[in-house]
Amino acid sequence: MANLFQIDPSDPTPIYAKLERAIRLAIASGRLNAGDQLPTVRQLAVDLRINANTVAKVYAELERAGIVATRRGVGTFVVARRSQAASTRDRERELRMLEDRFLADAAALGYSVEEVLHHLIKRRG
Amino acid sequence: MANLFQIDPSDPTPIYAKLERAIRLAIASGRLNAGDQLPTVRQLAVDLRINANTVAKVYAELERAGIVATRRGVGTFVVARRSQAASTRDRERELRMLEDRFLADAAALGYSVEEVLHHLIKRRG
DNA sequence: TTCCTTGTACTAATGTCGTAGTACAACCCC
């Protein structure tokens, strides 16, 4: 279960941010599905060698965002993807902006669009 | 000149880490070459709206790493070749981090990884 | 020599992060 999420200790990003991102990606990539239970706060803290409060902070934030649902005494579960409140056009526009920035940043690293796509596809498989 | 480096305020990574990365990658990508002068500590601080000490910290670290050479009263100059500033592995890792952030942000909009890939492919042909 | 520019050094303050430890409420099972 600990292999679901990894955080790179050499990455200077704050731990809570890395963990939140890892959990979001696990869900978006299908490794975690609606109804799946996340590791307990205490277990994940042990697995990742971090403090339980740090895990709890992330779980709380993900619950606030509607990504998970938590129940005391039971655990924390991935919720079904709800239909988004924002309209499809808004979301599509936002996605496009994200794409633009991503592709620009990758270009600044010297990667062409084709290289980026190839890298993403390879990574997903 | 300020367009040489950008740091994304929404990225939770510490500022000094983001700036160091940006400078290293600017060199690795060829946007900065050996002999080029970096912006002054004060100028870059103004451009990026951060404190000059934070810039100075990065410049000091880059000098310790042998990437730049600094002279008081004169300025800070690139001395490294592209491969010294950032290896291919560094660039790949950076791309992966960009991907992580991009995919997590898209997930926050409700898009799965598959959906994002399809959107990108369709968009770019 | 003087003046300006540049990097460096330093102090103090504030906020953020991560932690350890503890306790309690909610839940489940016997």
Place this chain on the structure above:
DNA sequence: GGGGTTGTACTACGACATTAGTACAAGGAA
């Protein structure tokens, strides 16, 4: 009801990041 598990809340602390402000040393130009 009792025991175990789970998430939440809280305090206190140290480390770190960032800042503002200041001063000085080194360098260059006039």
